[in-house]
Amino acid sequence: xTASSPAxxxxxxxxxxxxxxxxxxxxxxxxxxxALAAARxxxxxxxxxxxxxxxxxxxxxxxxxxxxxxxxxxxxPVVTRGAGTGxxxxxxxxxxxxxxxxxxMDRILEINPDDELAVVEPGVINQHLxxxxxxxxxxxxPDPASKAISTIGGNIATNAGGLLCAKYGVTREAVLGxxxxxxDGSLLRTGRRxxxxxxxxxxxxxxxxxxxxxxxxxxxxxxxxxxxTGQTVTIGAIFPSVAAGAAASALITAGRLRPAVMELLDPxxxxxxxxxxxxxxxxxxxxxxxxxxxxxxxxxxxxxxxQALAVLRAAGGDARMESDPLAADRLLxxxxxxxxxxxxxxxxxxxxxCVPRSRMxxxxxxxxxxxxxxGIAIPTVAHAGDGNLHPNFIVSHRVETDADGAAExxxxxxxxxxxxxxxxxxxxxxxxxxxxxxxxxxxxxxRWLRDELGETNIDLxxxxxxxxxxxxxxxxxxxFDVIERIIATHTITP
Amino acid sequence: xTASSPAxxxxxxxxxxxxxxxxxxxxxxxxxxxALAAARxxxxxxxxxxxxxxxxxxxxxxxxxxxxxxxxxxxxPVVTRGAGTGxxxxxxxxxxxxxxxxxxMDRILEINPDDELAVVEPGVINQHLxxxxxxxxxxxxPDPASKAISTIGGNIATNAGGLLCAKYGVTREAVLGxxxxxxDGSLLRTGRRxxxxxxxxxxxxxxxxxxxxxxxxxxxxxxxxxxxTGQTVTIGAIFPSVAAGAAASALITAGRLRPAVMELLDPxxxxxxxxxxxxxxxxxxxxxxxxxxxxxxxxxxxxxxxQALAVLRAAGGDARMESDPLAADRLLxxxxxxxxxxxxxxxxxxxxxCVPRSRMxxxxxxxxxxxxxxGIAIPTVAHAGDGNLHPNFIVSHRVETDADGAAExxxxxxxxxxxxxxxxxxxxxxxxxxxxxxxxxxxxxxRWLRDELGETNIDLxxxxxxxxxxxxxxxxxxxFDVIERIIATHTITP
Numbered sequence: 006x007t008a009s010s011p012a013x014x015x016x017x018x019x020x021x022x023x024x025x026x027x028x029x030x031x032x033x034x035x036x037x038x039x040a041l042a043a044a045r046x047x048x049x050x051x052x053x054x055x056x057x058x059x060x061x062x063x064x065x066x067x068x069x070x071x072x073x074x075x076x077x078x079x080x081x082p083v084v085t086r087g088a089g090t091g092x093x094x095x096x097x098x099x100x101x102x103x104x105x106x107x108x109x110m111d112r113i114l115e116i117n118p119d120d121e122l123a124v125v126e127p128g129v130i131n132q133h134l135x136x137x138x139x140x141x142x143x144x145x146x147p148d149p150a151s152k153a154i155s156t157i158g159g160n161i162a163t164n165a166g167g168l169l170c171a172k173y174g175v176t177r178e179a180v181l182g183x184x185x186x187x188x189d190g191s192l193l194r195t196g197r198r199x200x201x202x203x204x205x206x207x208x209x210x211x212x213x214x215x216x217x218x219x220x221x222x223x224x225x226x227x228x229x230x231x232x233x234t235g236q237t238v239t240i241g242a243i244f245p246s247v248a249a250g251a252a253a254s255a256l257i258t259a260g261r262l263r264p265a266v267m268e269l270l271d272p273x274x275x276x277x278x279x280x281x282x283x284x285x286x287x288x289x290x291x292x293x294x295x296x297x298x299x300x301x302x303x304x305x306x307x308x309x310x311x312q313a314l315a316v317l318r319a320a321g322g323d324a325r326m327e328s329d330p331l332a333a334d335r336l337l338x339x340x341x342x343x344x345x346x347x348x349x350x351x352x353x354x355x356x357x358x359c360v361p362r363s364r365m366x367x368x369x370x371x372x373x374x375x376x377x378x379x380g381i382a383i384p385t386v387a388h389a390g391d392g393n394l395h396p397n398f399i400v401s402h403r404v405e406t407d408a409d410g411a412a413e414x415x416x417x418x419x420x421x422x423x424x425x426x427x428x429x430x431x432x433x434x435x436x437x438x439x440x441x442x443x444x445x446x447x448x449x450x451x452r453w454l455r456d457e458l459g460e461t462n463i464d465l466x467x468x469x470x471x472x473x474x475x476x477x478x479x480x481x482x483x484x485f486d487v488i489e490r491i492i493a494t495h496t497i498t499p
Numbered sequence: 500x501t502a503s504s505p506a507x508x509x510x511x512x513x514x515x516x517x518x519x520x521x522x523x524x525x526x527x528x529x530x531x532x533x534a535l536a537a538a539r540x541x542x543x544x545x546x547x548x549x550x551x552x553x554x555x556x557x558x559x560x561x562x563x564x565x566x567x568x569x570x571x572x573x574x575x576p577v578v579t580r581g582a583g584t585g586x587x588x589x590x591x592x593x594x595x596x597x598x599x600x601x602x603x604m605d606r607i608l609e610i611n612p613d614d615e616l617a618v619v620e621p622g623v624i625n626q627h628l629x630x631x632x633x634x635x636x637x638x639x640x641p642d643p644a645s646k647a648i649s650t651i652g653g654n655i656a657t658n659a660g661g662l663l664c665a666k667y668g669v670t671r672e673a674v675l676g677x678x679x680x681x682x683d684g685s686l687l688r689t690g691r692r693x694x695x696x697x698x699x700x701x702x703x704x705x706x707x708x709x710x711x712x713x714x715x716x717x718x719x720x721x722x723x724x725x726x727x728t729g730q731t732v733t734i735g736a737i738f739p740s741v742a743a744g745a746a747a748s749a750l751i752t753a754g755r756l757r758p759a760v761m762e763l764l765d766p767x768x769x770x771x772x773x774x775x776x777x778x779x780x781x782x783x784x785x786x787x788x789x790x791x792x793x794x795x796x797x798x799x800x801x802x803x804x805x806q807a808l809a810v811l812r813a814a815g816g817d818a819r820m821e822s823d824p825l826a827a828d829r830l831l832x833x834x835x836x837x838x839x840x841x842x843x844x845x846x847x848x849x850x851x852x853c854v855p856r857s858r859m860x861x862x863x864x865x866x867x868x869x870x871x872x873x874g875i876a877i878p879t880v881a882h883a884g885d886g887n888l889h890p891n892f893i894v895s896h897r898v899e900t901d902a903d904g905a906a907e908x909x910x911x912x913x914x915x916x917x918x919x920x921x922x923x924x925x926x927x928x929x930x931x932x933x934x935x936x937x938x939x940x941x942x943x944x945x946r947w948l949r950d951e952l953g954e955t956n957i958d959l960x961x962x963x964x965x966x967x968x969x970x971x972x973x974x975x976x977x978x979f980d981v982i983e984r985i986i987a988t989h990t991i992t993p
Contacts, residue, residue, distance in 0.1 A: 119753060119857035120886075142755055164697045175695055177704070178672055193955050199853040200885040201669055202933035203658045203708045204940055204951050205978065206960050210671070210704030214697045231755035259613060261636055261725035304799040359693040363613035391694040392614075439696035446698055457698050461687050466700050468966045472959065484699065 019058055019101055022079035026059055026103070029071050033062045044084075044098035044106075047091040048151070050352060050416040051449060055100020057084070062106045066186065066223045072105055073221065074190035082481050083188075085217040087128060087159035090151045092355050093447025095163070095216045095483045105221060107158055113137050114224070121229050122181060122198060127158025127222050134227075143229040147176040149443070150344070158222050164214030166443030171390030172265045173230075175443070177213045184224035185212060188474045198226055211469075216445050217480040219473040233302050237265075238310035239333035240299040242317045242324035243291055247271040247373075247385075250295035251366035253320035254389035257299070258362060260316050262309055266300035267390040268340050271369060273376070274384035274397075278339055281346035287339065297322065297389065298340050300333075343386050347397050354398040354418050356426060358433040359442030362392040371432040372396050379425045393442035396429060398422050431456070446484045454484065513552055513595055516573035520553055520597070523565050527556050538578075538592035538600075541585040542645070544846060544910040545943060549594020551578070556600045560680065560717045566599055567715065568684035576975050577682075579711040581622060581650035585657065586849050587941025589710045589977045599715060601652055607631050608718070615723050616675060616692060621652025621716050628721075637723040641670040643937070644838070652716050658708030660937030665884030666759045667724075669937070671707045678718035679706060682968045692720055705963075710939050711974040713967040727796050731759075732804035733827035734793040736811045736818035737785055741765040741867075741879075744789035745860035747814035748883035751793070752856055754810050756803055760794035761884040762834050765863060767870070768878035768891075772833055775840035781833065791816065791883065792834050794827075837880050841891050848892040848912050850920060852927040853936030856886040865926040866890050873919045887936035890923060892916050925950070940978045948978065 015023070026034045035041075040060045045053045058081060063069045076083045082102040089096055098104035111128035118141045125134060131152040134145050147160055148167035155165070161183070165176045182196025196202070196209035212219055244250040250269050257267065270278070272293050279287045290296060297317070301309040310326050317324040327333040347353045360368045365387060372394070376383040382399040400422055401415055430440055430453045440450050440457050455463055467485060471477075509517070520528045529535075534554045539547040552575060557563045570577045576596040583590055592598035605622035612635045619628060625646040628639050641654055642661035649659070655677070659670045676690025690696070690703035706713055738744040744763050751761065764772070766787050773781045784790060791811070795803040804820050811818040821827040841847045854862045859881060866888070870877040876893040894916055895909055924934055924947045934944050934951050949957055961979060965971075 117855075117857070119749060120855040121752070122855075164701070166695050166697075170695055174668075174672070177701065178668070187955075187959075191955055193959065194953060195956065197853075197933050198855045198931045199887075199933055199936065200856070201660050201664055201853050201882075201887050201936040203660075203937060204934050204944075205948065205956070206713075206963060207658070207671065207704050207708055208956065208959070210701050214701055219700075231757065234755075255613060258615070261728075263725065304802065305797070308798065359691075359695050361611075361614040361616075361692045362694070363611070388695075393693075393695050437692045439691050439693055440698050442693065442695040443697060450698075454699065459688060461681070461685055462689065462699070462702065465681075465687065465702070465966065469700060469963060472962045472966060 015058070018079040019081055022075055022081045022103070023059055025075045025079070026061065026072065029075065030061060030068060033064065033068060035060050035062070041098065044086065044104040047089050047094060047097050049092045049094050049355065049449060051094040051097060052416060053094070053097040053099045057098035057100070057102050057104045060098070060104045060106055062109050064109050066184070066192070069105065069186045069221050069223050070190040070192070072103060073186055073188060076103055076478055077189050077476060080476055080478065082478050084480055085162070085221050087156035088130070088154055090155040091159065091163065091447060092357070092444040093441070094449045095445050095447035095480065096159070097448065099482055108156065110223065116141055116143070118143060120198060122226055123229050124224065124226050125157050126224060127156060129157045131155055131157055131160055138229055139232065142232050144232045145179065145227060145229050146173040147179050157225060157227065161213050161222055161225055162215065162217055163443070163445040166388070166391070166393065168266050168268065168388060170388065171267070172263050177210055179228045180209055180213050180225060181228050182226040183209050183212055183222055185220035185222055187220050188476065188478055193220060196226065214445070216447065216483050218470055218484050219479065235302065235304040236306050236328060237300055237302045237333070238306045239327045239336050240310060240313055240317065240324055241327070241336040242297045242322035244295045244297060244322050247295040247369045248366045249321055250297045251369055251389065253317050253322050254297060255362060255365070256316050256320050257313055258390065260312065262313050262316070264299045264309070264313060264390065265302045266298065267388070268298045269387045269389040270296040270340065270343065271385045273382055274343060274386055277346045277350060277384050278342045281349060282338070282342050290339065296339060298336055340386070347384065347399070350399065351402040352400040352416055354400055354422055354426065356396045356398065356429065357393070357441045357444040358396070358429065358438055359391065359393040360433055360436045360438030364436040364438065365389065365392045365394070367436060368394055368433060368438070372429060375425050375428050379421070381422060381425050391442065392438070398426060427453070448482055451484060451486060509552070512573040513575060516569055516575045516597070517553055519569045519573070520555065520566065523569065524555060524562060527558065527562060529554050529556070535592070538580065538598040541583050541588060541590050543586045543588050543849065543943060545588040545591060546910060547588070547591040547593045551592035551594070551596050551598045554592070554598045554600055556603050558603050560678070560686070563599065563680045563715050563717050564684040564686070566597060567680055567682060570597055570972055571683050571970065574970055574972065576972050578974055579656070579715050581653035582624070582648055584645045584649040585653065585941060586851070586938040587935070588943045589657070589939050589941035589974065590653070591942065593976055602650065604717065610635060610637070612637060614692060616720055617723050618718065618720050619651050620718060621650060623651045625649055625651055625654055632723055633726065636726050638726045639673065639721060639723050640667040641673050651719060651721065655707050655716055655719055656709065656711050657937070657939040660882070660885070660887065662760050662762065662882060664882065665761070666757050671704055673722045674703055674707050674719060675722055676720040677703050677706055677716055679714035679716055681714045682970065682972055687714060690720065708939070710941065710977050712964055712978050713973065729796065729798040730800050730822060731794055731796045731827070732800045733821045733830050734804060734807055734811065734818055735821070735830040736791045736816035738789045738791060738816050741789040741863045742860045743815055744791045745863055745883065747811050747816055748791060749856060749859070750810050750814050751807055752884065754806065756807050756810070758793045758803070758807060758884065759796045760792065761882070762792045763881045763883040764790040764834065764837065765879045767876055768837060768880055771840045771844060771878050772836045775843060776832070776836050780829070784833065790833060792830055834880070841878065841893070844893065845896040846894040846910055848894055848916055848920065850890045850892065850923070851887070851935045851938040852890070852923065852932055853885060853887040854927055854930045854932030858930040858932065859883065859886050859888070861930060862888055862927065862932070866923060869919050869922050873915070875916060875919050885936065886932070892920060921947070942976055945978060945980060
């Protein structure tokens with residue numbers, strides 16, 4: 006234990022838990038100050054207050070069971086963590102918690118081409134699974150933007166989305182079965198290896214997107230698909246306004262075309278990307294306009310692209326089609342530069358609302374109005390086929406301080422930014438939308454949960470959580486407030 | 500109340516409940532003996548023992564709420580029923596229960612082509628929704644074989660499958676949100692109108708397939724799709740054995756082809772169909788062989804069909820391709836004749852196991868072995884793309900009795916048939932499969948639930964049910980045994 010360990014402030018039970026963790030899990034347990042500090046962050050920039058009790062690096066199902074048995078015995082909270090790439094604070098190690106790291110459980114246990122499934126440990130990186138599947142002509146469809154760095158376990162825990170959802174579905178649709186360690190250390194198996202199956206309640210779907218609040222996923226059976234055959238065709242289109250771009254994307258859907266990718270960038274987003282990539286790489290991108298990026302795939306790619314091109318031009322777009330991979334890459338690079346451009350700029354609150362597709366233009370209007378009134382820049386990109394918008398609230402700017410380069414910006418999100426986000430969330434709900442399309446509620450969106458779900462629903466959800474986690478130890482503070490803690494007692498009567 | 504009403508045997512609370520139902524719901528309540536008797540059956544042929552208390556024909560959400568409030572007040576069980584087309588006994592009115600009929604709640608409330616969704620009451624017939632959607636170029640993908648007669652509410656309650664699942668998914672993937680009346684009469688809204696959304700637990704998925712045991716679905720927001728463009732191409736192939744047909748269908752999947760339909764009929768099934776349709780309509784169908792039916796669709800239909808044809812011929816199939824709709828219909832008619840042929844023959848236990856696709860040939864072997872040993876004919880059809888087999892146990896034969904035609908056969912399933920089915924279920928589980936791919940557990944498969952799910956899972960499921968239905972009033976006996984009844988009490992502590 007290092008000198009900076011917070012152990013001297015522990016209540017007795019935490020001390021006992023820590024001793025037991027060391028005794029039973031040995032080197033898998035660390036209380037190194039740097040490791041504890043690192044476990045308090047995720048990619049949202051949010052930092053959990055206080056200091057975790059310990060970080061456990063699990064390497065087996067048995068390790069996870071031991072950690073949870075000890076946590077339950079001593080009533081110590083557990084925060085499950087994969088690669089720490091979440092955007093809602095859901096995997097940030099809270100004060101006094103055991104951070105249960107699963108990134109080292111990274112084995113692909115089986116690839117079964119005949120049954121089109123794979124069995125993986127939770128720490129497998131999404132892209133690593135895809136690399137291994139490619140040799141079999143197969144592909145795991147869920148494609149969060151973080152796929153190069155995020156784990157399958159995290160993808161399942163948040164029911165991750167991505168760019169291809171409108172055509173290929175969200176993570177839930179690719180999960181066949183799970184093995185889960187429950188709060189008391191017991192092992193639950195859900196789902197199956199078959200394509201269909203309706204025996205009992207769909208616990209697999211209930212656990213998918215449950216953000217570590219119901220159990221710890223230690224193994225997953227996932228559905229994989231044949232790699233797409235045929236070429237991919239890419240279209241880039243410039244519109245005079247984001248409203249015009251949104252209208253054009255609605256016409257694509259109304260025309261019953263189903264591009265694999267349809268991304269819409271607003272003028273503010275394009276401004277940041279232009280500054281980041283430079284004039285040469287963004288030649289042709291207008292100032293003040295919006296950019297719509299489409300990709301069609303599979304055997305009908307070219308036909309569909311030609312139809313889409315006609316729709317976009319009729320809608321006033323300056324559209325061009327690229328079937329050459331290099332030229333297509335130049336168009337894709339504009340979209341891909343969005344997050345690096347913002348990250349380079351400073352601290353950003355990345356948001357994630359989703360509205361019915363028909364209300365997307367209105368949602369863009371609301372965002373522009375909030376931005377104009379508050380003075381907060383809100384560059385926005387949308388998965389336009391889904392109505393899923395990512396408005397990015399620019400919080401603070403990176404400042405050049407000395408010869409060593411830029412100082413790290415303050416990661417705190419000030420209350421006036423949350424007030425602007427609050428307005429936006431309420432507008433999304435008013436338009437029939439949701440707080441979060443794919444990032445999860447985590448810690449950061451908890452306070453709006455009741456507004457979206459209503460009393461009956463949230464009450465039921467809390468009671469369901471209590472069935473899985475009667476002592477409220479799993480990711481407390483994620484999804485639900487910790488103030489009330491529900492204890493369920495169950496009596497079996499004849 | 501008719502003379503044959505069982506009211507004279509009611510406990511006092513049932514009498515009070517009935518009086519309140521009459522007082523509050525008037526003509527919507529019937530205790531007519533014929534109506535009560537009819538509510539005890541579904542399409543499985545199973546008949547619930549005893550007599551229901553009453554049948555309520557709900558016409559509004561308010562009617563459902565009233566019925567459930569009365570049921571909870573007087574602790575009377577409620578069996579929810581749509582069109583009564585289930586195959587597992589899950590909607591059969593049990594002794595003393597209120598049968599809550601939703602077939603009259605049959606309005607399509609909204610079709611929204613921009614957002615590609617529809618909002619329906621639960622009693623809307625699947626095919627009626629599709630008829631209404633066709634005018635908008637849209638289509639509701641879940642396609643149980645019963646689609647002409649089954650309701651969307653029933654499809655959701657059983658998470659119905661169908662012929663197109665391997666390519667277009669099961670019902671769960673088409674349900675965006677639900678409105679549900681809980682046991683106490685309160686209204687729960689789940690899900691959303693957006694394509695994506697991860698706020699809170701996925702109660703929509705939990706309720707889909709819950710067979711009326713968690714709440715009563717009174718409204719659904721369903722996802723619809725653009726109608727397929729391009730021709731449909733149909734292939735019929737004859738194989739010397741069902742093992743050869745199963746191997747060929749595995750090669751189709753391994754070849755990364757994804758036909759919309761891939762149905763495999765075994766020699767016993769073909770025998771029944773040949774006798775039913777006659778020699779002319781089944782010319783070319785061999786005695787002792789198996790029949791594989793494929794359909795490809797969308798723009799690449801012809802290319803895919805040609806590839807499939809090559810695979811089937813290389814696998815020893817006598818295969819021919821029909822793009823002419825009339826010729827294709829002759830091939831489809833063979834598959835469609837399966838259920839009428841069996842129904843005309845006598846009493847049949849329709850089963851519904853699903854195994855990993857790679858184990859399908861083994862499963863056919865097990866069925867043939869059981870049939871040979873027990874002397875029970877078991878004609879079997881499989882959704883071969885899913886590994887979902889429907890073995891049909893021939894129980895009794897229709898006998899010509901007099902000039903009026905055939906006498907109704909005895910619908911009872913004898914214990915020796917259940918013993919044979921038991922062997923088959925255990926084999927399916929041993930092969931990594933499931934008891935039910937798409938029909939549900941209902942009453943008829945309850946006794947094998949524990950074998951598939953295991954103790955931890957089933958215990959958790961029962962406690963989840965208790966959160967929704969603390970008095971165990973919703974479809975008691977469906978999915979779980981009624982012997983144990985779990986009462987959950989919840990205390991909120993700070």
